[in-house]
Amino acid sequence: MKRSAFFISDGTGITAETLGQSLLAQFENITFNKFTRPYIDSIDKARAMVAHINSAAERDGVRPIIFDTIVNRDIRDILATSNGFMIDIFSTFLAPLEQELGDHSSYSVGKSHSIARNAAYMERIEAVNFALDNDDGARTHYYDKADLILVGVSRCGKTPTCLYMAMQFGIRAANYPLTEDDMERLQLPGALQAHRQKLFGLTIDADRLTAIRHERKPNSRYSSFAQCEFEVREVENLFRRENIPNINSTHFSVEEISTRILAQMGVERRFK
Protein backbone atom coordinates (compact mmCIF):
# COMPACT_ATOMS: atom_id res chain seq x y z
CA MET A 1 0.00 0.00 0.00
CA LYS A 2 1.24 3.48 -0.88
CA ARG A 3 0.48 6.29 1.46
CA SER A 4 0.83 9.96 0.50
CA ALA A 5 2.95 12.34 2.57
CA PHE A 6 3.14 16.11 2.13
CA PHE A 7 5.84 18.50 3.29
CA ILE A 8 4.19 21.90 3.26
CA SER A 9 5.62 25.30 4.09
CA ASP A 10 5.19 28.98 3.42
CA GLY A 11 8.98 29.10 2.99
CA THR A 12 11.48 26.80 1.26
CA GLY A 13 9.98 23.65 2.79
CA ILE A 14 13.45 22.46 3.74
CA THR A 15 12.73 22.09 7.46
CA ALA A 16 9.43 20.25 6.90
CA GLU A 17 11.05 18.02 4.29
CA THR A 18 14.17 17.21 6.30
CA LEU A 19 12.28 16.32 9.46
CA GLY A 20 9.49 14.53 7.58
CA GLN A 21 11.95 12.40 5.59
CA SER A 22 13.81 11.44 8.78
CA LEU A 23 10.61 10.45 10.57
CA LEU A 24 9.14 8.49 7.66
CA ALA A 25 12.46 6.65 7.17
CA GLN A 26 11.76 4.98 10.52
CA PHE A 27 8.81 3.13 8.98
CA GLU A 28 10.50 0.63 6.72
CA ASN A 29 7.38 -1.41 5.98
CA ILE A 30 5.42 1.45 4.46
CA THR A 31 5.98 3.01 1.04
CA PHE A 32 5.28 6.71 0.90
CA ASN A 33 4.41 8.86 -2.06
CA LYS A 34 6.07 12.14 -1.12
CA PHE A 35 5.26 15.68 -2.21
CA THR A 36 7.15 18.81 -1.20
CA ARG A 37 5.05 21.95 -1.57
CA PRO A 38 6.91 25.15 -0.61
CA TYR A 39 5.67 28.75 -0.72
CA ILE A 40 2.08 27.97 0.27
CA ASP A 41 1.67 31.55 1.41
CA SER A 42 -1.84 32.59 0.41
CA ILE A 43 -5.41 31.56 1.13
CA ASP A 44 -5.87 30.52 -2.50
CA LYS A 45 -2.79 28.31 -2.51
CA ALA A 46 -3.91 26.76 0.79
CA ARG A 47 -7.33 25.92 -0.67
CA ALA A 48 -5.72 24.33 -3.74
CA MET A 49 -3.50 22.35 -1.36
CA VAL A 50 -6.52 21.05 0.54
CA ALA A 51 -8.04 19.84 -2.74
CA HIS A 52 -4.75 18.09 -3.60
CA ILE A 53 -4.61 16.41 -0.16
CA ASN A 54 -8.23 15.30 -0.29
CA SER A 55 -7.87 13.77 -3.73
CA ALA A 56 -4.77 11.87 -2.54
CA ALA A 57 -6.79 10.62 0.43
CA GLU A 58 -9.52 9.37 -1.88
CA ARG A 59 -7.05 7.72 -4.27
CA ASP A 60 -5.07 6.04 -1.47
CA GLY A 61 -8.11 5.07 0.57
CA VAL A 62 -6.35 6.43 3.65
CA ARG A 63 -5.59 9.93 4.86
CA PRO A 64 -2.19 11.43 3.94
CA ILE A 65 0.43 12.45 6.49
CA ILE A 66 1.15 16.18 6.52
CA PHE A 67 4.24 17.84 7.93
CA ASP A 68 3.96 21.60 7.97
CA THR A 69 5.94 24.64 9.05
CA ILE A 70 3.41 27.31 8.17
CA VAL A 71 3.54 30.49 10.23
CA ASN A 72 0.31 32.19 9.23
CA ARG A 73 -2.59 30.98 11.37
CA ASP A 74 -5.25 31.58 8.69
CA ILE A 75 -3.38 29.40 6.22
CA ARG A 76 -2.83 26.68 8.82
CA ASP A 77 -6.52 26.78 9.71
CA ILE A 78 -7.44 26.10 6.10
CA LEU A 79 -4.96 23.23 5.81
CA ALA A 80 -6.40 21.76 9.01
CA THR A 81 -9.76 21.33 7.24
CA SER A 82 -8.19 18.80 4.87
CA ASN A 83 -8.58 15.07 5.28
CA GLY A 84 -4.96 14.63 6.39
CA PHE A 85 -3.10 13.68 9.58
CA MET A 86 -1.35 16.92 10.41
CA ILE A 87 1.98 17.18 12.19
CA ASP A 88 2.39 20.84 12.93
CA ILE A 89 6.11 21.18 13.59
CA PHE A 90 6.38 24.79 14.75
CA SER A 91 3.29 24.68 16.96
CA THR A 92 4.57 21.59 18.72
CA PHE A 93 7.93 23.00 19.76
CA LEU A 94 7.53 26.75 19.96
CA ALA A 95 5.24 26.87 22.97
CA PRO A 96 7.66 24.97 25.27
CA LEU A 97 10.60 26.94 23.83
CA GLU A 98 8.85 30.25 24.49
CA GLN A 99 8.31 29.24 28.07
CA GLU A 100 11.92 28.11 28.53
CA LEU A 101 13.37 31.19 26.84
CA GLY A 102 10.94 33.58 28.52
CA ASP A 103 10.26 35.37 25.26
CA HIS A 104 7.68 35.38 22.48
CA SER A 105 8.71 33.99 19.11
CA SER A 106 8.07 35.72 15.79
CA TYR A 107 5.77 32.80 15.07
CA SER A 108 3.44 33.47 17.95
CA VAL A 109 3.09 37.09 16.90
CA GLY A 110 2.43 36.09 13.30
CA LYS A 111 5.65 37.25 11.69
CA SER A 112 7.22 35.27 8.90
CA HIS A 113 10.50 33.47 9.54
CA SER A 114 13.65 34.10 7.57
CA ILE A 115 16.61 31.87 6.89
CA ALA A 116 19.44 32.80 9.23
CA ARG A 117 21.96 31.73 6.62
CA ASN A 118 21.06 34.60 4.31
CA ALA A 119 23.64 36.71 6.06
CA ALA A 120 26.33 34.20 5.18
CA TYR A 121 25.64 34.42 1.44
CA MET A 122 28.99 35.89 0.42
CA GLU A 123 30.89 33.47 2.63
CA ARG A 124 29.09 30.54 1.06
CA ILE A 125 29.66 31.74 -2.50
CA GLU A 126 33.33 32.24 -1.67
CA ALA A 127 33.54 28.68 -0.36
CA VAL A 128 31.87 27.26 -3.49
CA ASN A 129 34.23 29.26 -5.67
CA PHE A 130 37.16 28.02 -3.63
CA ALA A 131 36.07 24.40 -4.14
CA LEU A 132 35.65 24.92 -7.89
CA ASP A 133 38.93 26.81 -8.32
CA ASN A 134 40.90 24.27 -6.31
CA ASP A 135 39.20 21.18 -7.68
CA ASP A 136 41.13 18.17 -8.92
CA GLY A 137 44.57 19.59 -8.11
CA ALA A 138 43.99 22.43 -10.59
CA ARG A 139 45.83 24.87 -8.35
CA THR A 140 47.86 24.17 -5.26
CA HIS A 141 49.18 27.60 -4.30
CA TYR A 142 46.05 28.52 -2.34
CA TYR A 143 46.29 25.54 0.00
CA ASP A 144 47.29 27.86 2.85
CA LYS A 145 43.76 29.31 2.64
CA ALA A 146 42.09 25.87 2.67
CA ASP A 147 40.29 24.49 5.72
CA LEU A 148 40.74 20.97 4.36
CA ILE A 149 42.33 19.16 1.42
CA LEU A 150 40.72 15.91 0.31
CA VAL A 151 42.94 13.34 -1.36
CA GLY A 152 42.06 10.09 -3.12
CA VAL A 153 41.91 8.33 -6.48
CA SER A 154 40.03 9.81 -9.41
CA ARG A 155 36.23 9.46 -9.03
CA CYS A 156 36.13 8.43 -5.39
CA GLY A 157 33.76 11.30 -4.50
CA LYS A 158 36.12 14.18 -3.68
CA THR A 159 34.41 16.88 -5.76
CA PRO A 160 30.81 16.36 -4.55
CA THR A 161 32.06 16.18 -0.97
CA CYS A 162 34.02 19.45 -1.28
CA LEU A 163 31.04 21.17 -2.90
CA TYR A 164 28.65 19.91 -0.23
CA MET A 165 30.90 21.12 2.59
CA ALA A 166 31.21 24.51 0.87
CA MET A 167 27.47 24.85 0.27
CA GLN A 168 26.18 23.61 3.62
CA PHE A 169 28.89 24.71 6.00
CA GLY A 170 30.97 27.38 4.22
CA ILE A 171 34.06 25.16 4.51
CA ARG A 172 36.90 25.88 2.06
CA ALA A 173 37.89 22.45 0.83
CA ALA A 174 40.38 21.79 -1.96
CA ASN A 175 40.92 18.37 -3.47
CA TYR A 176 43.87 16.64 -5.05
CA PRO A 177 43.70 13.43 -7.10
CA LEU A 178 46.32 10.80 -6.35
CA THR A 179 47.39 9.41 -9.69
CA GLU A 180 49.55 6.49 -10.67
CA ASP A 181 52.64 8.70 -10.67
CA ASP A 182 52.18 9.56 -7.02
CA MET A 183 51.60 5.91 -6.22
CA GLU A 184 54.80 4.69 -7.76
CA ARG A 185 56.82 7.29 -5.96
CA LEU A 186 55.18 5.94 -2.84
CA GLN A 187 55.18 9.33 -1.21
CA LEU A 188 52.99 12.36 -0.85
CA PRO A 189 53.17 14.89 -3.70
CA GLY A 190 55.27 17.90 -2.71
CA ALA A 191 52.31 20.27 -2.90
CA LEU A 192 50.62 18.31 -0.11
CA GLN A 193 53.57 17.80 2.22
CA ALA A 194 53.47 21.35 3.58
CA HIS A 195 49.78 20.93 4.54
CA ARG A 196 49.75 17.50 6.13
CA GLN A 197 47.50 18.57 8.99
CA LYS A 198 44.78 19.59 6.51
CA LEU A 199 44.78 16.31 4.57
CA PHE A 200 41.88 13.89 4.70
CA GLY A 201 41.72 10.74 2.57
CA LEU A 202 38.74 9.33 0.72
CA THR A 203 38.78 5.73 -0.33
CA ILE A 204 36.20 3.49 -2.01
CA ASP A 205 35.58 -0.17 -2.78
CA ALA A 206 37.19 -1.22 -6.07
CA ASP A 207 33.97 -2.62 -7.55
CA ARG A 208 32.06 0.57 -6.78
CA LEU A 209 34.86 2.63 -8.32
CA THR A 210 34.80 0.41 -11.41
CA ALA A 211 31.07 1.05 -11.84
CA ILE A 212 31.45 4.83 -11.41
CA ARG A 213 34.39 5.10 -13.81
CA HIS A 214 32.60 2.89 -16.31
CA GLU A 215 29.81 5.48 -16.53
CA ARG A 216 32.39 8.05 -17.59
CA LYS A 217 34.79 6.02 -19.77
CA PRO A 218 33.30 2.64 -20.61
CA ASN A 219 35.64 -0.27 -21.36
CA SER A 220 38.84 1.68 -20.77
CA ARG A 221 41.92 0.66 -18.80
CA TYR A 222 40.95 3.52 -16.45
CA SER A 223 37.63 1.85 -15.65
CA SER A 224 38.90 -1.73 -15.48
CA PHE A 225 38.52 -3.57 -12.19
CA ALA A 226 42.23 -4.47 -12.14
CA GLN A 227 43.28 -0.83 -12.45
CA CYS A 228 40.75 0.36 -9.87
CA GLU A 229 41.80 -2.32 -7.41
CA PHE A 230 45.47 -1.46 -7.88
CA GLU A 231 44.91 2.26 -7.34
CA VAL A 232 42.73 1.79 -4.28
CA ARG A 233 45.23 -0.60 -2.67
CA GLU A 234 48.16 1.73 -3.30
CA VAL A 235 46.32 4.77 -1.98
CA GLU A 236 45.15 2.96 1.13
CA ASN A 237 48.75 1.92 1.74
CA LEU A 238 49.80 5.54 1.38
CA PHE A 239 47.14 6.67 3.88
CA ARG A 240 48.40 4.08 6.35
CA ARG A 241 52.09 4.87 5.90
CA GLU A 242 51.58 8.61 6.07
CA ASN A 243 49.02 8.44 8.86
CA ILE A 244 46.35 10.34 6.91
CA PRO A 245 42.87 10.05 8.46
CA ASN A 246 40.46 8.61 5.93
CA ILE A 247 37.01 7.24 5.30
CA ASN A 248 35.57 4.72 2.84
CA SER A 249 32.86 6.49 0.87
CA THR A 250 31.21 3.36 -0.54
CA HIS A 251 28.37 3.02 1.90
CA PHE A 252 27.89 6.62 2.94
CA SER A 253 25.90 9.51 1.52
CA VAL A 254 27.64 12.79 0.74
CA GLU A 255 26.02 14.22 3.91
CA GLU A 256 27.48 11.44 6.03
CA ILE A 257 30.94 11.68 4.50
CA SER A 258 31.01 15.47 4.95
CA THR A 259 29.77 15.53 8.54
CA ARG A 260 32.11 12.68 9.52
CA ILE A 261 35.11 14.52 8.07
CA LEU A 262 34.28 17.70 9.98
CA ALA A 263 33.69 15.78 13.21
CA GLN A 264 36.92 13.79 12.85
CA MET A 265 39.08 16.77 11.87
CA GLY A 266 37.51 19.02 14.51
CA VAL A 267 36.72 21.67 11.89
CA GLU A 268 33.83 23.93 12.95
CA ARG A 269 31.30 24.98 10.31
CA ARG A 270 31.43 28.65 9.33
CA PHE A 271 27.64 29.10 9.42
CA LYS A 272 26.28 29.43 12.92
Added chain:
Amino acid sequence: MKRSAFFISDGTGITAETLGQSLLAQFENITFNKFTRPYIDSIDKARAMVAHINSAAERDGVRPIIFDTIVNRDIRDILATSNGFMIDIFSTFLAPLEQELGDHSSYSVGKSHSIARNAAYMERIEAVNFALDNDDGARTHYYDKADLILVGVSRCGKTPTCLYMAMQFGIRAANYPLTEDDMERLQLPGALQAHRQKLFGLTIDADRLTAIRHERKPNSRYSSFAQCEFEVREVENLFRRENIPNINSTHFSVEEISTRILAQMGVERRFK
Protein backbone atom coordinates in the same frame (compact mmCIF):
# COMPACT_ATOMS: atom_id res chain seq x y z
CA MET B 1 23.07 37.44 26.98
CA LYS B 2 24.33 34.49 24.96
CA ARG B 3 22.64 31.17 25.40
CA SER B 4 24.15 27.89 24.22
CA ALA B 5 22.25 25.56 21.90
CA PHE B 6 23.30 22.03 20.94
CA PHE B 7 22.20 19.98 17.94
CA ILE B 8 23.04 16.39 18.91
CA SER B 9 22.62 13.20 16.92
CA ASP B 10 23.98 9.70 16.55
CA GLY B 11 23.87 10.32 12.77
CA THR B 12 24.80 13.31 10.62
CA GLY B 13 22.99 15.78 12.86
CA ILE B 14 21.35 17.36 9.81
CA THR B 15 17.77 16.86 10.99
CA ALA B 16 18.47 18.18 14.51
CA GLU B 17 20.42 21.11 13.08
CA THR B 18 17.85 22.04 10.41
CA LEU B 19 14.90 21.96 12.76
CA GLY B 20 16.81 23.56 15.64
CA GLN B 21 18.04 26.44 13.45
CA SER B 22 14.50 27.07 12.16
CA LEU B 23 13.04 27.13 15.67
CA LEU B 24 15.74 29.33 17.17
CA ALA B 25 15.43 31.77 14.25
CA GLN B 26 11.97 32.61 15.62
CA PHE B 27 13.56 34.20 18.69
CA GLU B 28 15.10 37.34 17.31
CA ASN B 29 15.90 38.94 20.66
CA ILE B 30 18.16 36.13 21.85
CA THR B 31 21.69 35.40 20.63
CA PHE B 32 22.57 31.71 20.57
CA ASN B 33 25.95 30.09 20.66
CA LYS B 34 25.35 27.01 18.51
CA PHE B 35 27.15 23.67 18.48
CA THR B 36 26.41 20.77 16.12
CA ARG B 37 27.63 17.45 17.51
CA PRO B 38 26.98 14.50 15.16
CA TYR B 39 27.89 10.81 15.66
CA ILE B 40 27.32 10.77 19.43
CA ASP B 41 26.89 7.01 19.25
CA SER B 42 28.57 5.60 22.34
CA ILE B 43 28.20 5.82 26.10
CA ASP B 44 31.62 7.47 26.35
CA LYS B 45 30.80 10.14 23.80
CA ALA B 46 27.47 10.80 25.55
CA ARG B 47 29.26 11.30 28.89
CA ALA B 48 31.74 13.71 27.31
CA MET B 49 28.74 15.53 25.78
CA VAL B 50 27.11 15.91 29.21
CA ALA B 51 30.30 17.46 30.57
CA HIS B 52 30.36 19.88 27.61
CA ILE B 53 26.71 20.85 28.17
CA ASN B 54 27.17 21.32 31.91
CA SER B 55 30.19 23.54 31.48
CA ALA B 56 28.26 25.67 28.96
CA ALA B 57 25.44 25.95 31.51
CA GLU B 58 27.88 27.13 34.16
CA ARG B 59 29.55 29.64 31.82
CA ASP B 60 26.24 31.05 30.51
CA GLY B 61 24.53 31.04 33.91
CA VAL B 62 21.48 29.44 32.27
CA ARG B 63 20.81 25.94 30.94
CA PRO B 64 21.50 25.27 27.24
CA ILE B 65 18.80 24.25 24.77
CA ILE B 66 19.32 20.75 23.34
CA PHE B 67 17.80 19.41 20.14
CA ASP B 68 18.45 15.71 19.69
CA THR B 69 17.65 12.90 17.27
CA ILE B 70 19.32 10.07 19.14
CA VAL B 71 17.85 6.62 18.59
CA ASN B 72 19.58 4.63 21.30
CA ARG B 73 17.72 4.86 24.59
CA ASP B 74 20.81 4.36 26.77
CA ILE B 75 22.56 7.26 25.09
CA ARG B 76 19.48 9.47 25.39
CA ASP B 77 19.16 8.57 29.06
CA ILE B 78 22.71 9.77 29.70
CA LEU B 79 22.13 13.04 27.83
CA ALA B 80 18.98 13.58 29.86
CA THR B 81 21.09 13.76 33.03
CA SER B 82 22.73 16.94 31.75
CA ASN B 83 21.74 20.38 32.91
CA GLY B 84 20.04 21.22 29.58
CA PHE B 85 16.51 21.84 28.31
CA MET B 86 16.03 18.84 26.03
CA ILE B 87 13.86 18.82 22.93
CA ASP B 88 13.71 15.19 21.88
CA ILE B 89 12.58 15.38 18.27
CA PHE B 90 12.03 11.73 17.42
CA SER B 91 10.30 10.87 20.69
CA THR B 92 7.87 13.73 20.24
CA PHE B 93 6.62 12.75 16.80
CA LEU B 94 7.15 9.02 16.45
CA ALA B 95 4.56 7.93 19.00
CA PRO B 96 1.64 9.73 17.25
CA LEU B 97 2.96 8.62 13.85
CA GLU B 98 3.16 4.99 14.97
CA GLN B 99 -0.44 5.18 16.08
CA GLU B 100 -1.61 6.79 12.84
CA LEU B 101 0.37 4.41 10.64
CA GLY B 102 -0.50 1.35 12.72
CA ASP B 103 3.10 0.16 12.68
CA HIS B 104 6.16 0.25 14.90
CA SER B 105 9.05 2.43 13.79
CA SER B 106 12.66 1.29 13.70
CA TYR B 107 13.20 3.86 16.42
CA SER B 108 10.85 2.24 18.90
CA VAL B 109 12.54 -1.11 18.40
CA GLY B 110 15.97 0.47 18.87
CA LYS B 111 17.29 0.20 15.32
CA SER B 112 19.43 2.91 13.86
CA HIS B 113 18.02 5.12 11.14
CA SER B 114 19.54 5.44 7.71
CA ILE B 115 19.39 8.24 5.19
CA ALA B 116 16.86 7.44 2.51
CA ARG B 117 18.89 9.35 -0.02
CA ASN B 118 21.72 6.85 0.08
CA ALA B 119 20.02 4.90 -2.68
CA ALA B 120 20.07 7.95 -4.91
CA TYR B 121 23.86 8.30 -4.70
CA MET B 122 24.61 7.63 -8.35
CA GLU B 123 21.78 9.87 -9.50
CA ARG B 124 23.06 12.69 -7.36
CA ILE B 125 26.66 12.30 -8.52
CA GLU B 126 25.42 12.30 -12.11
CA ALA B 127 23.50 15.51 -11.49
CA VAL B 128 26.54 17.20 -9.92
CA ASN B 129 28.68 16.08 -12.86
CA PHE B 130 26.06 17.40 -15.25
CA ALA B 131 26.09 20.80 -13.54
CA LEU B 132 29.90 20.94 -13.64
CA ASP B 133 30.16 19.76 -17.26
CA ASN B 134 27.50 22.17 -18.47
CA ASP B 135 28.55 25.13 -16.37
CA ASP B 136 28.97 28.61 -17.80
CA GLY B 137 27.94 27.67 -21.35
CA ALA B 138 30.93 25.31 -21.62
CA ARG B 139 28.89 22.82 -23.63
CA THR B 140 25.47 23.26 -25.13
CA HIS B 141 24.93 19.99 -26.97
CA TYR B 142 23.63 18.19 -23.87
CA TYR B 143 20.79 20.64 -23.27
CA ASP B 144 18.26 18.02 -24.38
CA LYS B 145 19.23 16.07 -21.24
CA ALA B 146 18.86 19.09 -18.95
CA ASP B 147 15.91 19.54 -16.58
CA LEU B 148 16.57 23.27 -16.49
CA ILE B 149 18.90 25.86 -18.02
CA LEU B 150 19.67 28.94 -15.95
CA VAL B 151 20.53 32.12 -17.80
CA GLY B 152 21.82 35.47 -16.53
CA VAL B 153 24.81 37.79 -16.41
CA SER B 154 28.20 36.60 -15.19
CA ARG B 155 28.33 36.24 -11.36
CA CYS B 156 24.62 36.50 -10.66
CA GLY B 157 24.56 33.16 -8.81
CA LYS B 158 23.93 30.63 -11.57
CA THR B 159 26.64 28.11 -10.65
CA PRO B 160 25.90 27.78 -6.90
CA THR B 161 22.19 27.47 -7.69
CA CYS B 162 22.78 24.71 -10.27
CA LEU B 163 25.07 22.85 -7.86
CA TYR B 164 22.60 23.14 -5.01
CA MET B 165 19.72 21.81 -7.11
CA ALA B 166 21.93 18.92 -8.27
CA MET B 167 23.11 18.07 -4.76
CA GLN B 168 19.81 18.39 -2.90
CA PHE B 169 17.29 17.33 -5.49
CA GLY B 170 19.16 15.45 -8.24
CA ILE B 171 18.09 18.07 -10.77
CA ARG B 172 20.21 18.33 -13.94
CA ALA B 173 20.68 22.04 -14.38
CA ALA B 174 22.92 23.65 -16.99
CA ASN B 175 23.73 27.33 -17.03
CA TYR B 176 24.57 29.80 -19.75
CA PRO B 177 26.04 33.28 -19.21
CA LEU B 178 24.48 36.12 -21.16
CA THR B 179 27.36 38.30 -22.33
CA GLU B 180 27.50 41.68 -23.95
CA ASP B 181 27.42 40.09 -27.39
CA ASP B 182 24.09 38.48 -26.71
CA MET B 183 22.75 41.73 -25.35
CA GLU B 184 23.56 43.75 -28.41
CA ARG B 185 21.96 41.22 -30.68
CA LEU B 186 18.91 41.66 -28.48
CA GLN B 187 17.92 38.08 -28.97
CA LEU B 188 18.40 34.70 -27.38
CA PRO B 189 21.58 32.84 -28.34
CA GLY B 190 20.83 30.09 -30.86
CA ALA B 191 21.85 27.33 -28.46
CA LEU B 192 19.04 28.39 -26.12
CA GLN B 193 16.26 28.94 -28.63
CA ALA B 194 15.55 25.24 -29.07
CA HIS B 195 15.08 24.84 -25.30
CA ARG B 196 12.95 27.84 -24.43
CA GLN B 197 10.67 25.85 -22.12
CA LYS B 198 13.67 24.90 -19.94
CA LEU B 199 14.99 28.43 -19.52
CA PHE B 200 14.89 30.24 -16.21
CA GLY B 201 16.44 33.66 -15.67
CA LEU B 202 18.43 34.90 -12.71
CA THR B 203 18.84 38.59 -12.17
CA ILE B 204 20.47 40.63 -9.43
CA ASP B 205 20.68 44.23 -8.21
CA ALA B 206 23.48 46.13 -9.94
CA ASP B 207 25.14 47.24 -6.69
CA ARG B 208 25.24 43.70 -5.34
CA LEU B 209 26.68 42.47 -8.65
CA THR B 210 29.32 45.20 -8.50
CA ALA B 211 30.38 44.03 -5.03
CA ILE B 212 30.56 40.36 -6.09
CA ARG B 213 32.52 41.08 -9.27
CA HIS B 214 34.82 43.40 -7.37
CA GLU B 215 35.87 40.45 -5.18
CA ARG B 216 36.99 38.62 -8.30
CA LYS B 217 38.42 41.40 -10.50
CA PRO B 218 38.88 44.58 -8.49
CA ASN B 219 38.77 47.92 -10.31
CA SER B 220 38.07 46.47 -13.74
CA ARG B 221 35.54 47.58 -16.32
CA TYR B 222 33.86 44.21 -15.65
CA SER B 223 33.28 45.12 -12.01
CA SER B 224 32.33 48.76 -12.54
CA PHE B 225 28.87 49.83 -11.45
CA ALA B 226 28.12 51.33 -14.89
CA GLN B 227 28.89 48.04 -16.64
CA CYS B 228 26.95 45.96 -14.11
CA GLU B 229 23.95 48.26 -14.34
CA PHE B 230 24.01 48.13 -18.15
CA GLU B 231 24.19 44.33 -18.27
CA VAL B 232 21.45 43.83 -15.70
CA ARG B 233 19.12 46.24 -17.49
CA GLU B 234 19.68 44.62 -20.88
CA VAL B 235 19.19 41.12 -19.53
CA GLU B 236 16.01 42.08 -17.69
CA ASN B 237 14.73 43.55 -20.94
CA LEU B 238 15.53 40.30 -22.69
CA PHE B 239 13.66 38.29 -20.03
CA ARG B 240 10.65 40.54 -20.49
CA ARG B 241 10.69 40.47 -24.29
CA GLU B 242 11.23 36.74 -24.50
CA ASN B 243 8.87 35.93 -21.66
CA ILE B 244 11.46 34.03 -19.63
CA PRO B 245 10.41 33.41 -16.02
CA ASN B 246 12.99 34.88 -13.67
CA ILE B 247 13.87 35.74 -10.13
CA ASN B 248 16.04 38.41 -8.51
CA SER B 249 18.65 36.61 -6.41
CA THR B 250 19.73 39.64 -4.37
CA HIS B 251 17.69 39.02 -1.25
CA PHE B 252 17.35 35.25 -1.36
CA SER B 253 19.52 32.41 -0.12
CA VAL B 254 20.58 29.67 -2.54
CA GLU B 255 17.97 27.40 -0.89
CA GLU B 256 15.22 29.93 -1.54
CA ILE B 257 16.25 30.57 -5.14
CA SER B 258 16.44 26.84 -5.88
CA THR B 259 13.14 25.88 -4.28
CA ARG B 260 11.36 28.83 -5.92
CA ILE B 261 12.66 27.85 -9.35
CA LEU B 262 11.45 24.27 -8.94
CA ALA B 263 8.06 25.40 -7.65
CA GLN B 264 7.62 27.94 -10.44
CA MET B 265 8.77 25.62 -13.23
CA GLY B 266 6.80 22.66 -11.85
CA VAL B 267 9.92 20.47 -11.87
CA GLU B 268 9.69 17.60 -9.38
CA ARG B 269 12.79 16.67 -7.41
CA ARG B 270 14.36 13.34 -8.34
CA PHE B 271 14.89 12.25 -4.74
CA LYS B 272 11.74 11.11 -3.05
